[in-house]
Structures are given as structure tokens and as C-alpha cells.
Amino acid sequence: MHDPLTIKGATVQSALTFGTARLAMSDDLRENAARDAQQILEIATGLTRVQMLAQPDRPLREEEAGSFQxxxxxRRGAVPIQHLRGSQEFFGxxxxVSPDVLIPRPETEHIVEEVLRLYPDRNAPLKIADVGTGSGILAITLALEYPKSSVTALDISPAALREARTNAARLGADRIVFLESDLMAAVAGQSFDLIVSNPPYIPQQEASTLHRQVVLHEPHLALFGGEDGLDILRRLIPQASQHLVPGGWQLLETAGRTAALDxxxxxxxxxxxxxxxxxxxRIACVQQA
Incomplete structure (x- = not known):
């Protein structure tokens, strides 16, 4: 039997049918197979969803069909859509993004939203530190939302820092200082008005419950926080309190409120x-005394 996409005249609709059927063969991809096939076809052809709906009989060029396949x-090997696309939206x-960094999640946008609530003056000359910056989403977003701020982005991973610098250059956030650092070690003696972080917080014992795309294709260094998920937070929270000015805030993404975190x-x-x-x-917020 011929693969339908190797036959001359394959169309948008036949590609979507083929892709959905292939992805649905995997139990953990079945639920979103149609959505994933559509997003992959968007990447392969450059067509929007609306254009695909309007042109279901549009023939695929040979290179488009090959790229889609x-x-x-x-994707059947659980490569995330974000890695196939090479990007992910965060706060507009x-x-x-690449396998060197955590894929941005919508939950992390709540940190930005809360910062904007706590510091409504967008012209405030804030000194901000982003600990474990990854792809740079928090550091870059806050630098752009607060154009008079000074932002320091810290990460222990040189590969993550390279990616964050690339994102900063692409998005025009040119005032950020990027430092390789184990948590806040590289900023000894410095004080900040605001410290934000999306640290590793998943308990190691929950690894088997995660989707294989997370376990196979995202950096474990950015995911797991020890047996109970709090190993990094136990180190970071006291460090952050030592680097905050009186009245400053630290905002931390967590797995959720617990007595131990309180x-x-x-x-x-x-x-x-x-x-x-x-x-x-999800977001723990604490103000410095």
C-alpha cells in the first residue's frame, strides 16, 4: 500500500487525515492527534488554520509533503510541537526554544501578571534578578515591560544562557546582564527590588507520571527538585531574602502551596x-521585611 503523501496530488485534507491517523496510533498522542497534525502542517506549509480550512484541496508541494511526514x-517519537516549530509564545x-531549555508554560505568565500588579509604574527603575532564566522568558519580558529597569539573568547552564541571549537579541531586550551562576552565587553583594524564578520543582518520584515528551525532550536539570520537589527552593528562598532590599518581593513558581513551602x-x-x-x-509571593 502506498503512503498517501508520496502520491502526486496529495492535498491539505489528505495530509491532515494521514497525520491524524498516524499520531492516533500512539496512546499518549491520540487525544490531541488532530490538533497536532494541523499544527505540524502549518509549520510544513506556512498556511494558517483559516487558510487550510478554506483550501482543503490545495496540493502539497513535494518538499512540503516530505517535511510534514x-x-x-x-512527533510520534514525542518531540514537542514547540521544538518542531522552534518557538513558543510567552506573554504575547x-x-x-530547544531541548536545552524548559518549554515556556502559560502558568509562568502569572508571575509577570503579578509583578505588573505589585509594581504598576512601568517607568519604575527596578533592579530585577531572574534566577534560572532558561530561555529568558521572565528576564526579557520584564525588561521590555519595565524599560527603565536593570535586569540580571542567572542560569547554571551555559547552553540555556546562549539561548536566552539569542532571544534577548531577537526581541530587543539589550539591557540584560547574563551570568552563569549556581542560583545567586554570581551576584554576591548585590541587592534587588524584585527576584523572580521558575525553579525545578517537580518531585523526582513523579517522573513516571509525566508525558514522555517532557521526560525525553526537556532538560531534567530544569524539571526536578529532588525527592519532594523543594531542594532548589530550600536554597533559593533564603538566598533571595539576603539579596532583596527592604520591601522587595520574590515571586516563585511552585508545584502548589504546601505546609513545607509555607x-x-x-x-x-x-x-x-x-x-x-x-x-x-502556583506562584508564591513573599515581601522582604
């Missing part, structure tokens, strides 16, 4: 959580 095969901006945050004078869209108290 190759990406469907990669496109960021380059205990770690007790050093601050004000403490609250911001819930994500699932109702999980």
Missing part, C-alpha cells in the same frame, strides 16, 4: 499565593 514521525512574544517563606513580612487557571496556588 518527517515531523509527524518526530515568540521565544526560540514554612520556607516565613522569613518575609507579607506572603500570598497566585492561583493558576486550574485553581492551584
Amino acid at each position: 518527517g515531523m509527524i514521525a518526530q 512574544r515568540d521565544f526560540f 514554612e520556607l517563606l516565613k522569613t518575609g513580612k507579607n506572603q500570598h499565593y497566585v492561583a493558576d487557571l486550574q485553581g492551584i496556588e
Whole structure:
């Protein structure tokens, strides 16, 4: 039997049918097979969803069909759509992403939203540190939202820092200082108005419950926070409190509020959580006394 995409005259619709059927053969891809096939065809052809709906009989060029087939095969191996596309949107901006960094998640946007609430003056000359910057989404977004701020982005991974620098250059965030650092070691003696972080917080024992695209294609260094998920936070929270000016804030993405996390945050004078869209108290916020 011939593969339908090797036959001259394959169309948008036949490609979508083929891709959806192939992806649906994998149990963990079946639920979103049609959506994934559509997104992959968008990447392969440059067509938008609306254009594909309007032109279901549009023939695929040979190179488009070949690219689509190759990406469907990669997706069957759980390669994330974001890696096939090479980018992911965060707070209205496109960021380059690769297997060297965590793929930006919508939950992390709540950190930016809460910063904007706590510091409504966009012209404030804030000193900001982003610990574990990864692709740079928080450092770059805050640098652009607060154009008079000074931002320091820290990461222990040289590969992540290279990616963050690339994103900063692409998006015009040219005031950020990037430093290779184990948490805040590289900024000893410096003080900040605001410290943000999306640290590794998944308990190691939950690795088997994660989708294989996460386990196989995202850096474990950025995912797992030890047995209970709090190993990095146990080190970061006291470090951050030492680097904050009085009244400054640290905002941290977490797996959710727990008694152990509350205990770690007790050093601050004000403490609250911001819930994500699932109702999980995801963002821990604590103000320096």
C-alpha cells in the first residue's frame, strides 16, 4: 500500500487525515492527534488554520509533503510541537526554544501578571534578578515591560544562557546582564527590588507520571527538585531574602502551596499565593521585611 503523501496530488485534507491517523496510533498522542497534525502542517506549509480550512484541496508541494511526514514521525517519537516549530509564545512574544531549555508554560505568565500588579509604574527603575532564566522568558519580558529597569539573568547552564541571549537579541531586550551562576552565587553583594524564578520543582518520584515528551525532550536539570520537589527552593528562598532590599518581593513558581513551602517563606513580612487557571496556588509571593 502506498503512503498517501508520496502520491502526486496529495492535498491539505489528505495530509491532515494521514497525520491524524498516524499520531492516533500512539496512546499518549491520540487525544490531541488532530490538533497536532494541523499544527505540524502549518509549520510544513506556512498556511494558517483559516487558510487550510478554506483550501482543503490545495496540493502539497513535494518538499512540503516530505517535511510534514518527517515531523509527524518526530512527533510520534514525542518531540514537542514547540521544538518542531522552534518557538513558543510567552506573554504575547515568540521565544526560540530547544531541548536545552524548559518549554515556556502559560502558568509562568502569572508571575509577570503579578509583578505588573505589585509594581504598576512601568517607568519604575527596578533592579530585577531572574534566577534560572532558561530561555529568558521572565528576564526579557520584564525588561521590555519595565524599560527603565536593570535586569540580571542567572542560569547554571551555559547552553540555556546562549539561548536566552539569542532571544534577548531577537526581541530587543539589550539591557540584560547574563551570568552563569549556581542560583545567586554570581551576584554576591548585590541587592534587588524584585527576584523572580521558575525553579525545578517537580518531585523526582513523579517522573513516571509525566508525558514522555517532557521526560525525553526537556532538560531534567530544569524539571526536578529532588525527592519532594523543594531542594532548589530550600536554597533559593533564603538566598533571595539576603539579596532583596527592604520591601522587595520574590515571586516563585511552585508545584502548589504546601505546609513545607509555607514554612520556607516565613522569613518575609507579607506572603500570598497566585492561583493558576486550574485553581492551584502556583506562584508564591513573599515581601522582604
